[in-house]
Every structure is written in C-alpha cells, then in structure tokens.
C-alpha cells in the first residue's frame with residue numbers, strides 16, 4: 408500500500424504529545440505537520456485513589472502511579488473514583504510522574520455546592536454506587552437534618568444511600584427512634600460497635616464503590632481501619648471531638664479485602680445543596696414522581712403552594728401518605744440553613 412507523504416505516527420511516544428511537545432516539534436522544519444491531533448489512544452486506564460495538591464494517585468493494573476493533569480484538560484477537575492487515561496511514565500517507580508490526558512465519562516457523581524446560596528458546585532467523588540452516611544448515635548449526637556441532607560445528595564446523584572449508625576455500644580436505646588424516623592424511606596440501616604463483628608456492613612459494601620460521608624468524630628476512620636487492615640487512617644481522640652478537630656484531611660479510596668472500594672472523606676460539618684432541585688429528589692420516589700406529572704409547571708412540590716398534584720392525589724389515608732411526608736421532610740432539609748446541621 409502506498410504511504411502518504413505525511414506520517415500519522417502511532418508509536419507510543421508520538422501518541423503522547425501535549426501542547427509543549429507540539430510547540431517544540433513545530434520548529435522542526437524537516438517533519439511536515441499534520442492537522443490530525445494525537446488522541447492518546449494508547450493512554451492506559453488508571454483509577455484515581457487519592458488527590459493531593461495537584462498530584463493524583465492512580466492505580467494502573469496493580470501499580471501505584473503518581474500523575475499530574477495534562478494542561479490540555481484545563482480546569483476540568485479530577486476526583487477520587489475517576490477512571491482516567493494515563494500517558495508517560497507509568498512504572499510507578501519513585502520520583503516518576505505520569506500524565507492524566509483523559510477523564511472517562513462518570514456515573515454516580517456526588518456534588519456539593521460551596522454553600523446553600525451559591526450553586527457553583529464541585530464534584531466530590533465520582534463513579535460511586537453507594538453513599539454510606541456514617542452517623543454516631545451519640546457523641547456527637549445523631550443529627551437527622553444532616554442525614555436528611557446526605558440523602559438528598561444521594562437521591563440527586565442517583566446513588567443508593569445506606570445509614571451506618573456507629574457507637575451502638577454507647578446508646579443502643581436510640582436505634583429504634585432512628586429506624587422509626589426512616590421507616591418510610593427504602594433506607595438500609597446498619598449499626599456498628601467496637602466489640603461486634605462488622606459482617607453486616609461488610610456484606611452491604613461488597614463489590615460496590617462506596618463513599619463514607621459524615622461529621623467529624625463519628626467514627627469513619629475507625630470503620631475504615633477495621634474494614635481495610637493496613638489502611639492506617641488516623642483516629643481522633645475522643646476528648647477532642649466537637650472542638651473543631653478534623654483528623655482526616657484528604658479523600659482516599661481503599662480496596663476492600665472482599666472486593667469493592669471504600670472512599671473515606673474528611674469529616675464535614677455541612678455541605679451546600681444549592682444545585683439540587685425538588686424534581687431531582689423526586690426521582691428517588693418513583694410512585695410520587697408519577698403523580699407529580701400532573702403538577703403545574705415549575706411546581707416546588709411543597710404543601711404551601713396549594714396546587715401541587717401530590718396533595719390532590721394523596722390524602723391522609725392513602726398508603727403513599729407516609730412516603731409523601733418523608734419526601735416533604737427530606738425536601739424541607741434542602742431549605743434549612745446549612746449551618747443548623
């Protein structure tokens with residue numbers, strides 16, 4: 408077959424141009440330029456397990472590779488859980504640096520706004536299947552408003568939520584109240600305590616990509632250390648809880664021994680939900696979503712407005728009334744002051 412007089416080189420090296428390379432090569436007259444830009448088709452897939460000041464820890468096959476973001480990705484953010492395309496030195500040897508040239512399409516993004524007023528959102532983690540809200544029954548006390556807001560974030564993202572109630576040893580009598588509060592939501596609730604085996608939680612997490620979310624001091628790191636021997640997450644002293652100390656400062660993903668992943672996030676006090684809408688929450692309530700087809704355009708689905716189809720269709724004796732009340736409660740948590748949680 409005759410060769411064209413220009414070459415679209417496909418050897419690995421040339422597949423890895425970035426803007427810097429292109430500039431250098433442009434001055435080399437001997438080689439005709441082509442308009443065909445390399446698409447990095449030889450980029451190797453990696454899984455982002457940690458992000459720290461512009462350095463991305465990626466798992467490539469079984470190697471831990473440190474990478475930076477290629478300039479061509481601009482302001483696109485890379486988060487823990489991302490599947491990325493990597494070029495450059497992927498040996499994982501000390502001191503080497505690969506380049507992230509591509510972010511694969513995501514599913515299950517969890518986002519948060521800067522605060523409730525500012526809808527500028529950022530993705531916190533990507534490609535998660537399950538959001539595990541970790542809340543202690545006591546010390547710090549269980550804050551339903553915070554849990555509700557986490558549920559809102561999960562429903563909005565289309566990610567299944569699980570509630571993990573820690574410190575069961577300190578206040579077993581509080582579990583029934585929590586179960587009653589969430590009885591109308593399809594919410595899986597599990598409890599943990601130091602002396603009891605974690606098998607229920609292990610089963611819930613198996614083969615899934617899970618993210619732990621919760622206030623500082625509720626016991627997230629304690630759980631990760633038990634689930635992933637050798638994870639080495641720092642655990643805070645009980646006496647410093649509630650004094651604004653945050654032990655975990657970065658988001659890190661750990662492989663679970665039985666398969667799947669768990670992402671530990673730094674303890675948070677609250678998170679903004681300005682980007683969430685009533686309709687995105689409604690997706691988690693399919694039987695209500697169906698009824699809401701008859702709502703006026705732009706309906707906020709709050710009882711105050713008077714013409715929400717949910718109120719017209721679902722009376723107090725309707726079997727869906729409990730679900731509607733739960734939907735409305737979760738919806739209300741959207742509008743509660745962020746700081747109250």
Ligand SMILES: Nc1nc2c(ncn2[C@@H]2O[C@H](COP(=O)(O)OP(=O)(O)OP(=O)(O)O)[C@@H](O)[C@H]2O)c(=O)[nH]1
Pocket residue numbers: 573574575576577599600601621622623624625626627628629630641642643644645652653654655672673674675
């Ligand atoms: N009694 C009891 N104490 C627990 C339990 N789980 C965690 N703790 C204690 O609670 C304190 C806080 O636990 P951490 O695991 O550091 O909490 P965290 O959620 O990771 O906190 P941040 O790293 O700040 O986000 C530690 O002193 C733990 O020993 C539990 O189930 N029962």
Ligand SMILES: [Zn+2]
Pocket residue numbers: 699702703706707708709714715716717
């Ligand atoms: Zn409505």
